[in-house]
Each structure stands twice: as structure tokens, then as C-alpha cells.
Amino acid sequence: MEALNHLQSFVLSAESGSFSAAARRLGLTPAAVSKNVARLEGNLGLRLFQRSTRKLTLTEGGERFLQQVGGALETLQNAMTDVAGERGQPSGILKISMAPAFGRRYVLPLLGRFIERYPGVVPDCHFDNRHVDLIGQGFDVAIGGGIELTPGMVARQFGHAYIVATASPAFMQGRVMPQHPSELAQFDGVVRRSAGSGRLRSWILRDGQGGEGVAECRPRAILDDPEAMAQAAIDGLGVALLPTPHAQPHLRSGALIRLLPGWCADSGPLSIYYPSKKLLPAKTRVFVDFLLAQFEESGFAAQMQADSRRSD
Structure with missing residues (x-):
């Protein structure tokens, strides 16, 4: 040994x-x-x-x-x-990185079931909108999107995120619904500042039939967290361009409505990242397998689709 x-x-x-x-x-x-x-x-x-x-x-x-x-x-x-x-013995501290809003909404509700199944594993969750150095900082797992794959890393995709335009019913009352992304320039907006570059984000929305347009609003509030943006939009501050993981729950509840239902931007895959399979500890393997199975069972990938035929 x-x-x-x-x-x-x-x-x-x-x-x-x-x-x-x-x-x-x-x-x-x-x-x-x-x-x-x-x-x-x-x-x-x-x-x-x-x-x-x-x-x-x-x-x-x-x-x-x-x-x-x-x-x-x-x-x-x-x-x-x-x-x-x-022998049912996966054990140890499992260091996990995830975005705060996504982790709270989609991962934390699953931890109780995981701990019950694997009591020897202790999840050590770190919530950060900034991407971590998975290997250099000693993380076992990272969950989210937009993480650059570097040598020694593996990504297992469990869904795909899209950017959709949303607003509260109260905010849109008395306003004309936009028909093209360029028309969003007429609206106040809740915009996002990139945690990496510090710049305000803008998106090119596409309709799946060759049409495209830049989606930019008049900045009314600038936030760096998508769940905070969703809440600000619900409160009537303006239009918010949101990733589907943060938009769909509020669209289903009616707190937000979808603008430009035929249009979206591709925000990339959502994946579980972990060091390469060489020397992969049992605690990491069982957590990755558990999370992928839970996302598949819940139909997560289908829920995140920004189908042009749907407004929710």
C-alpha cells in the first residue's frame, strides 16, 4: 500500500x-x-x-x-x-462547486436522498458564480455550465440552457408585446454583469428559421446573479433575459411571462465536471451517478428546452 x-x-x-x-x-x-x-x-x-x-x-x-x-x-x-x-463504503468529504441559485434550486433538494443512501459521504458545498479551478483548488465535482474543459477533466452533460426574454404580467400591462429582439431596446431591463469580465451581457436571439437579432434593453437595474434578476423582473423592474433553469419555474407559476416565444439564445450545456477517471474516488463516482440519474428521472433536460412552439 x-x-x-x-x-x-x-x-x-x-x-x-x-x-x-x-x-x-x-x-x-x-x-x-x-x-x-x-x-x-x-x-x-x-x-x-x-x-x-x-x-x-x-x-x-x-x-x-x-x-x-x-x-x-x-x-x-x-x-x-x-x-x-x-461493500457500500464510499466515504469522505466531497468538495462540490456550484452556482448559488442553481445549486439551491436543483441540487440541494437532492442531497438528503444522497446522504441517506451514502451516509459515509459528507458533501462540502461551495456556492460561487465564478468558475473554479477544479483540479488546482482540490474540488471533487463542479456543477453548472460554461466551464472550460482542461486536461484531466471530464464533463457529463445532463441538460442544456437557453436564454429567453421574460417580464412580469404587471410590467407588460399596457405595453405592446415585442415581435423582434431589436424591439427590446424600447423597454427598461434588468441586465446582468458578467462575473468574469465585468461587462454587461447582451445576447443574440435566434428564431430557429434563420432570423436573429441583438437583444438589449435600457438598463434599469444591473445584477450579477440570475435568480436575483428573476426576482427583480417579478417585482416589475423590467425585462430580464434569463437562462431557462432560472426562468422556467417562474414561467410555469405565472409570475413571469415569456416575451418573443419563438426566440432564444443558446447558453450551452449543463454538466457535472470532475477530474479524469484515473484514481476517481468512490465518493465522487457515486455522487456523479446519483445526480445524473436524478436529473434524468425528473426530466430536467426536457424542462429546460426553449421550444419555439411554447411560451412557458
Whole structure:
């Protein structure tokens, strides 16, 4: 088992390019990971890394050794994970990143069922509208959309998000319904500031038949959270261009109405992201499988469709 720990430290350090990142994934200190790699180098009689204060680089021998042991270590780790899972023993802290509004609405209601099924796993949920460095910051799972896939990451899609134009019935009372996205320029709007760039977001809406138009309102309020935007629109502050996960519940309840029902913008896939299947812990595997099954059972993907034939 000690040799396996040394190999794990080496492989994760090579994948992440840092002892610190490997330590976060293994639940060890960087010093312990460095010591494990040093012991492996001593046993092999081979230097695996060139070390500097800023960078960790594989030597030629280290690259060759990584190619040789990577697959075998993955097979061994998967076998151990499967055995542990069959005994019903997934356990440990599961570090999860998700957007605040999406997590509260769609993920938190499922956690009780997951904990009941896997009592040894403790979800550690981090809510942030900014994208995290999944591997570098030691997250087991991230949930949401628009996360850039980097080497060593896997994405499992469970739905697709679209941007639709919405407003409260009270706000639209006495106003003429727009027929084209360009006509939204006549309306006050609840607009979103991008958390990454700080710029105000605008969208190009398409009707599925070749038509398109820029959707921009007169900024009446600027917010950086889609659920807050939905609430502001419900309160009558103006038109809000919302992702379907945040729009559909309020459209179904009647608190918001859909403007331009034949038009939408593609906001991209919604996925569960996690480090590559190499050394995937049982706690991560069962959570990913559980969440995907729950989303499929609830018909989540179909609910998020911005079908041009529907106004809800």
C-alpha cells in the first residue's frame, strides 16, 4: 500500500504540475506528497521531476515512467474503488462547486436522498458564480455550465440552457408585446454583469428559421446573479433575459411571462465536471451517478428546452 501511495503522489503531481494540487486531491500536505515522490525516486534510482520554486517538470525518464504506470495504476485504483463501492463504503468529504441559485434550486433538494443512501459521504458545498479551478483548488465535482474543459477533466452533460426574454404580467400591462429582439431596446431591463469580465451581457436571439437579432434593453437595474434578476423582473423592474433553469419555474407559476416565444439564445450545456477517471474516488463516482440519474428521472433536460412552439 505504501508503494501505491507513492505512485498516486507521483501521477497526480504529474497531472496537475504541482505537489500542492496533488496534496489537495489526496488529502495530504505538499511536504508529504513531495516526500512520497522522493521515496519513489529513491526506490527507482531515477529522477522523475525537475523541481524549481515555480514549476514542476517531468524529466524524460519521468515522462516515460508516467506512460508506463498510468494505465496500470488506473486499473488497480478502479478495482479497489469497485470493491469498496460494492461493500457500500464510499466515504469522505466531497468538495462540490456550484452556482448559488442553481445549486439551491436543483441540487440541494437532492442531497438528503444522497446522504441517506451514502451516509459515509459528507458533501462540502461551495456556492460561487465564478468558475473554479477544479483540479488546482482540490474540488471533487463542479456543477453548472460554461466551464472550460482542461486536461484531466471530464464533463457529463445532463441538460442544456437557453436564454429567453421574460417580464412580469404587471410590467407588460399596457405595453405592446415585442415581435423582434431589436424591439427590446424600447423597454427598461434588468441586465446582468458578467462575473468574469465585468461587462454587461447582451445576447443574440435566434428564431430557429434563420432570423436573429441583438437583444438589449435600457438598463434599469444591473445584477450579477440570475435568480436575483428573476426576482427583480417579478417585482416589475423590467425585462430580464434569463437562462431557462432560472426562468422556467417562474414561467410555469405565472409570475413571469415569456416575451418573443419563438426566440432564444443558446447558453450551452449543463454538466457535472470532475477530474479524469484515473484514481476517481468512490465518493465522487457515486455522487456523479446519483445526480445524473436524478436529473434524468425528473426530466430536467426536457424542462429546460426553449421550444419555439411554447411560451412557458
